[in-house]
Amino acid sequence: TAITRASKRGVLIKGGKYLEAISELDTLALDKTGTLSTGKLKAYKVEALEGYTEKEIIEIAYGLEYHSEHKIAEAIINLGRENNSRLFGYKDVEIMPGMGIKGTRKKVTYYLGNESLVDSIIGLESCDLDCEETESIVSYVLDDKTIIAHIHMSDELRRETKEAVSSLKKLGVKNIVMLTGDNEEVASKIAEELDISYEAELLPEHKMQFIKNLKEKDQTVVMVGDGINDSPALALSDVGIAMGAAGTAIAIETADIVLSSDNLFSLPYLFKLSKETKRTIQINIYLSLFIKFSFFVLVLLNATSIALGAFLGTNLLWLAVLIGDMGASLLVILNAMRVGRKKFHSGKMLPKK
Template identity: 35%
Template sequence: MSVLFHDRLNLALLGLSLFGLIGGLFLLLTGQPDFAKIVWTTGVLPVLAALCLEIVRSLIKGEVGLDVVAALSMSAALLFGETLAAAVVALMYSGGTFLESFAQGRARREMSDLLARVPRTATRHCNGALDEVPLDDIVAGDLLLIRQGDVAPVDGTVDSPSALLDQSALTGESMPVRLAKGQDVMSGSTNAGEAFDLRATRRAADSTYAGIVRLVEAAQESKAPMARLADRYSLVFLIVTVVLATAAWWLTGDPIRAVAVLVVATPCPLILAVPVALVAGLSRAAHYGVLIKGAKPLEALARINTLILDKTGTLTDGRPQIVSIDTRGGMSEDEVLYFAAALDQASKHPIAQAIIAAAHARGSTLPVPQNLVETPGEGVTGTVDGLKVVVGGTGFVGAQTGVAEAQSSIVEAGSVVVAVAVDGQLVGHLVMADALRRGTAGLLAGLRRLRVRRILLATGDRRAVAEAVTKGLDLDAVRSELTPDQKVLLVLTERKNGPVMMVGDGVNDAPALAAADIGVAMGARGAAASAEAADVVLLVDHLNRLLPGIEIAQRSRRIAIESVVAGIGLSIVGMFAAAFGYLTPVQGALLQEVIDVAVILNALRALRIVPGQLDGQEE
């Protein structure tokens, strides 16, 4: 049964039951009680028939749900002539089902917006002209024109001087982001500025947005452990309800008391509040750039005790950055960077690209180098502004210039030193490293506030590198030189302390992500394998998004439990009141109507969760 048909059926049943109840009351007030009973019965029967069909389907699957109580109460009310009570129960049940359907539809809307935004074609530069081509025809290296208002169809890099992009649908960032030439663009971002050129780096099927769409579709099909728990113990609740109703009838000889007990017990708020709150939580998490693959991971995320972090690309940025510049011979840092970046324009090496990006960030305008010669993996020589420049490893620069002091003593664990010589003289060193993500210390403090008791680093890097990167961080342990299977073993070992969450971004992290209670992948630049194996994907390359994700999960689960406890408690009180004759069937039906609407509305509060852990978020 499609979601659309199910929603329409719920709306139709609600309309029939509402029309039947109001029509019967009108006939009763106009002195036609017999016709009123007929109209009430007419409004109840379609709801009862649909309910019985749903029960049969559940029984075929081997499930016994709490809907049986609703069917029993309506049937008993009709059997003993309490047609008004039956009509109220029918309205109550169809209304509750409609509210649940409405809440889930609203919660799906933000996720479905992602699907609706998928572009079908792209504008590609071809031999000096522009062609409109299907997405499947785009390959890495193609140059695409992204007009104002267009959605980036594939992952790529900015090939124009700059681009202004709205990433709110992916990351929750309300302000557009200005990207410079060469910076990465996620598919699904909207061009909020002038038209720009995008150099494709992936095919559409392999791009960020295509992966997100697949994950969204999986997220919409889940059922939470708490919901399954309700199904598992529904038989117990059903037996208790029937025993209490039977006892009230047998002890008093009044079947109406049994009807009243059944009416008050219909339906249990457990089957309404839990899915509404958790599905709403999925929607809110997606709004903040945290895609949770279902209600089961959402609930598990709320109970995490131990966090294991990968290093490269997770705790660190995963790309080389300049952490310091050592100058010689009176040349300034900006001048050393200027000559290095100008020459490195001839190289595609990641370190060269990082040097160029750093120079652009400082506002340097780089000239075109001349007489270029690149030795792969070693360095580059050439002419910049008429001066001979050598950039590369210290050994390479020393061999090219004969300067023995090109060998640097500033090498630290995990760093790479790039030497720069101008006209045969060493002018400085650029110290490159995979730097710790900005705000990491604040992130760890935030995780502690969210009751994550143990935080560990797991990396394949050498011990010295791992310790240098994590120095001063609030970590419980650092595990280095780990193979993928050793990471899995670490996850399994830590389970003795409670539920474990693993965060990673590489293919080597995928097994550990799958083994953890909750696997979290860095989705912006992470490997497809890690995203597929993970339960949660961070749609933006900010590890701090863990904080709102965990907080939303915790608050959604707490809202669901609050709704269940309050609803069940009130229902049980009402059932005993009905058993002792203090509530008639109609009064019991009205009471349960109020209880069910209240718990659903309370569960809908999850749609308005605003995480308090957004302070200090990376921009």
């Protein structure tokens, strides 16, 4: 019943055990881009270096990212289209998980990615102030020798993020941590705004290791994400939740629960539904045992009712069979049907108090 009602509100649950596990969570891990934020990055500044023009940099980046499905790739592809840039083909295109992408054109290998990519190709120590942290998201364009451009992008939190996180805390979710590949400064600013902890500059394997470390401490971990980089962590967590509308196919396939509405208020609804379901199960167990025990006592009384006549004894026996068995089953079913029937705010997923 709970799973059916959840599906009608855009929350697709692949099994009852996942709904139950949510009520027992110790840590909620949230990806940033596409989960806490809109994921719709916009490139607003291109700094061309080493004699390249802005037009040339946009063409290089456009051609490289045309092969990628990442949120950053979407922003750069849009930038290329807005500038009517030429789309050049690249050889040996390779996506470098958690770092960026590379490809070869006219015997020159170009790279586009984050600081981890810069460090792996030329080393951060050789960049000086070119790699200085900012509060924007920066992608670096490189050739085999040096950084040839910075592309600055901005990303905004979803308008419901702050209220949804606050609602989760009110529901008893105490340990909420943001996992992101963004730099320390960007991550700390967002975490401070939401009043949650964070881990910055993480590669996919780092996110997975973070989840693994928590599980080794016997913690129940719920992970929420939307991208290819989140898939290993989603698979390893006790419950993986994917943002459906903005999520990649692999993240949705890996996840145990899919939020098809992409509304973060689905999370408080899901946690409240999980607690309500668990409470209803417990009530049903105790209710069933109480009814069975009560009529078991009546059956015992039936043995002493001979002195009151055969009529009373026969009726007590039938009463125990009909009400004690069928009645208990009906009460349990009716009580279970109450789960998830509360009314909801218009446009939100959070139940009214």
